[in-house]
Structure formats: structure tokens, C-alpha cells
Amino acid sequence: MVEHDFRYTLFNPQHTLIECRALVPGRYQVTGNGGSIRKDDVLLVSLKGSKTLSMRLTVQTVRHLINPQGQWVATANGPAFKELEILTWQVECDGCQTSLDLEFAVDSSLGNKARQPAANARLEELGWRSQGERHLCPRCQASAS
Incomplete structure (x- = not known):
């Protein structure tokens, strides 16, 4: 198993993702160029409409x-x-007032109740900690320890 990075970049135009579309929820058809893709490899692809988010797809078949x-x-x-929705919320650290424009993905078919858990999961991926309405950046967490 090899991981191939197909996130959008202008640095490697010969190794590109041409199309990624959902066939059914959780199953995707991916067309690309370069990379010697094989079964069980992992593709890292950018989410359409996002500046920083990507998703990991595990190859089942390749032609x-x-x-x-x-x-x-x-x-x-994957x-x-x-219904994929990309949202951006602004989060402020309660320790040092550092601001973060948090970009996260959520399944909008689940309604508004799915937004907060998705945002908290993305915050944790970035090293932030949240407790209720309070947020701490990684630097403030380190100084508190």
C-alpha cells in the first residue's frame, strides 16, 4: 500500500487528478494521470470548494x-x-486571543446538529482543544502543562 498525494498543486502537473466523483455515498470514481496507482493504495485528494481540506480514498479497482x-x-x-458542505467558522483562543479561520466539511443532509461535532473534530485535528465554549490553541495548551 502506497499513499499518493493528488491534492491540488501547481508544483507537479504531470501527477494530477482529473476527476473525482461520488458514485454513491462512500464510493468514488477517480480519474488521474501519473502515479502508478494499484489496488489498496491510498489517494489523498482535495475537496472541491475547499482551500485546505482533503480526503483519503482507498483504491478498490484500477484500470x-x-x-x-x-x-x-x-x-x-472513502x-x-x-451532501458535502464546506464551512468556515472563526475560532478564537481563550488564552491568547489568536484567531483561526476553521475550515471543515460536514454532511449537510444531517442538518445543523452535525455542524458542531464536525467543527470540533477538525479543531482536534489541528491540535486545538475545546471545552464547551472555550478553545485553546496548541501554544496555550503547552504553556498550561
Whole structure:
């Protein structure tokens, strides 16, 4: 198993993601160029409409195309979103007043009740800690220890 980084970048144009579309929630069809993709490899792909978010997809099947050379089509499993929504909230550290523009993904079909848990999960990924309405950045957590 190899991890391939197909997040949007202009630094590696010969190793690109052409299309990623959901077939059903949790199952995706991915078309790309370069990278020698094989079954059980992991693809790291950017989320459409996001500046920083990506998702990990595990390749189930892959078909390498003869023409154009280097292009492939794969089916992969990943996060199951019925309706993907990218949100940005501003979070402020209660210790030092550092501000963070928190970008996170949520399944909008679950309604507003799914937003807070999704935001808290993303905050934890970034090293922040939240307790109720209070938030601490990684620097303030380290100085408190």
C-alpha cells in the first residue's frame, strides 16, 4: 500500500487528478494521470470548494488506460457524504486571543446538529482543544502543562 498525494498543486502537473466523483455515498470514481496507482493504495485528494481540506480514498479497482498514456480510472472507498458542505467558522483562543479561520466539511443532509461535532473534530485535528465554549490553541495548551 502506497499513499499518493493528488491534492491540488501547481508544483507537479504531470501527477494530477482529473476527476473525482461520488458514485454513491462512500464510493468514488477517480480519474488521474501519473502515479502508478494499484489496488489498496491510498489517494489523498482535495475537496472541491475547499482551500485546505482533503480526503483519503482507498483504491478498490484500477484500470490503466493505453491512450492517453499514463492515465488511469479507479474506484475507491472513502468518507460517506450524502451532501458535502464546506464551512468556515472563526475560532478564537481563550488564552491568547489568536484567531483561526476553521475550515471543515460536514454532511449537510444531517442538518445543523452535525455542524458542531464536525467543527470540533477538525479543531482536534489541528491540535486545538475545546471545552464547551472555550478553545485553546496548541501554544496555550503547552504553556498550561
